[in-house]
Amino acid sequence: MNLRGRKVLVTGADGFIGSHLVEALLAHGCEVRAFVFYNSFNSWGWLDTLSSDVLRGLDVFAGDVRDPNGVRQATKGCDVVFHLAALIAIPFSYHSPDSYVDTNIRGTLNVLQASREGDVARVLITSTSEVYGSARYVPIDELHPFQGQSPYSATKIGADRLAESFYRSFDTPVTIVRPFNTYGPRQSARAVIPTIITQLLGGATELRLGNTVPTRDFNYVADTVQGFIALAEADGAIGEEVNIASGSEHSIGQVAAFLIAQLDPAVRVVVDNQRLRPDKSEVSRLVGDNRKITRLTSWRPRYDLEAGLRQSIDWFRRPQNLARYKAWLYNV
Numbered sequence: 001m002n003l004r005g006r007k008v009l010v011t012g013a014d015g016f017i018g019s020h021l022v023e024a025l026l027a028h029g030c031e032v033r034a035f036v037f038y039n040s041f042n043s044w045g046w047l048d049t050l051s052s053d054v055l056r057g058l059d060v061f062a063g064d065v066r067d068p069n070g071v072r073q074a075t076k077g078c079d080v081v082f083h084l085a086a087l088i089a090i091p092f093s094y095h096s097p098d099s100y101v102d103t104n105i106r107g108t109l110n111v112l113q114a115s116r117e118g119d120v121a122r123v124l125i126t127s128t129s130e131v132y133g134s135a136r137y138v139p140i141d142e143l144h145p146f147q148g149q150s151p152y153s154a155t156k157i158g159a160d161r162l163a164e165s166f167y168r169s170f171d172t173p174v175t176i177v178r179p180f181n182t183y184g185p186r187q188s189a190r191a192v193i194p195t196i197i198t199q200l201l202g203g204a205t206e207l208r209l210g211n212t213v214p215t216r217d218f219n220y221v222a223d224t225v226q227g228f229i230a231l232a233e234a235d236g237a238i239g240e241e242v243n244i245a246s247g248s249e250h251s252i253g254q255v256a257a258f259l260i261a262q263l264d265p266a267v268r269v270v271v272d273n274q275r276l277r278p279d280k281s282e283v284s285r286l287v288g289d290n291r292k293i294t295r296l297t298s299w300r301p302r303y304d305l306e307a308g309l310r311q312s313i314d315w316f317r318r319p320q321n322l323a324r325y326k327a328w329l330y331n332v
Contacts, residue, residue: 001080001122001233004029009078011035011065011111012085012126014045016187017179021082021225022047026057028229035074035085038062046186065107068114075114080122080232083111086159089190090130090150090277091332097151104155105162112166112174120173122232125163127178127241128156129217129286138249139289142178142241149281160241167239175231176241180288184221184308185315189331193218193309196256197316198327200263207260207267208330210275212253217245217288220308223301230297237296245288246301258306262313274330 008025012018013034025032036044044060063070065085075081087093087103108125115123132140133147148154166172183193192209199207227244231237253269260267276282293299303311316322 001235003080003229003233005031006079007031007033007077008080008082009033009035009074010082010084011074012083014043014047015084016046017182017221017224018084019046019050019186020184020221021084021228022058023050023054024225024229026054031059032057033059033061033074033078035061035063035065037085038064049186065110066102068110071110072114072117075111075118075120078118078120080124081111081115081120082124082228082232083108084126086126086156088128088152089188089332090152091190093150093152100151100155105158108159109162112162112172116166116170116172122238123172123174124228124232125159125174125176127160127176128153129178129180129243129245129288130283131157131160131178132286134283135285135287138285138287139245139247140243140287141289142243142292149283164241173238175237175239177228177231178241178243179224179227180217180219180243180245180286182219182221182224184312185321187221189325189327192252193255193312194316194325195331196259197263197313198322198325200259200267201316201322202327204327205267206270207256208270208272208275209252209256210272210277211282212256212269213251213284214282215249215251215285215287217247217249217286218255218305218308219244219246219301220303220311223303227293227299230299231293234296240292240296242293242296243288243290244293245290247288247290248305249285249287250305255305255309258309259313272330
């Protein structure tokens with residue numbers, strides 16, 4: 001399928017990856033409907049930071065993925081659905097698991113049902129590398145066992161399996177897209193890279209972090225969104241679950257050391273106990289196998305970690321961007 005000229009719906013369009021995907025789809029020649037979370041401030045999240053020329057080209061729908069009627073209305077007339085709306089913060093899922101079930105499982109069910117009823121041509125459901133839990137072997141391919149090590153990851157496993165069931169039961173043209181750790185401009189302060197950068201740019205003399213030993217497969221956001229688009233256009237990806245991964249791993253400590261060297265070599269790392277996760281919940285190692293996506297599509301990552309971090313630093317350095325973050329707080 002060629003997406004150019006197609007009407008596409010992006011849920012979670014007001015968020016980090018969603019807002020970048022909206023921009024990329026517009027540049028790709030798509031007609032985009034952006035599903036944003038309804039609120040009384042009429043905020044469109046990160047979409048509000050885009051240029052007026054970009055915003056004029058958008059069809060913005062304010063609603064809530066937990067509401068089946070709203071999702072049904074948003075899906076009408078769309079050829080393709082990119083479902084990114086979710087609650088994603090792991091620590092917040094420890095004390096509010098009900099909301100994760102409502103948003104991540106029920107919300108995904110609403111998208112699947114609306115897409116089925118609306119005869120949507122392609123449905124891309126966003127998964128997460130967290131569904132694998134700590135690596136039992138590396139690199140982690142799509143056959144790796146699932147393990148819910150947090151309420152967040154458990155709800156994403158549930159959402160993925162619902163998506164699979166709709167493909168198998170109703171021939172809904174679903175692809176489960178599984179990004180590994182995406183980072184870059186606009187990322188939430190609850191993620192480790194914005195946490196590090198904003199503390200350093202905010203003048204901290206001590207960098208407060210949790211466990212710095214775990215490794216992650218970090219992917220710059222521009223690479224992740226191009227992976228989404230490539231999979232949407234790959235007919236062979238229908239009915240499949242596919243990693244978006246660099247195939248490289250770096251520890252949190254290594255990332256922190258690089259950023260400290262770039263921004264303030266005098267800063268030292270200290271352990272903040274409130275940022276530590278329960279031992280059995282912390283995912284100790286993630287590094288993804290990207291052979292499947294490179295076989296199905298022409299996608300290849302364009303940014304290595306150093307290049308992506310430099311891009312991120314440049315964005316956070318801008319006063320209007322840094323001012324959006326409360327670096328002095330632990331953002332759950």
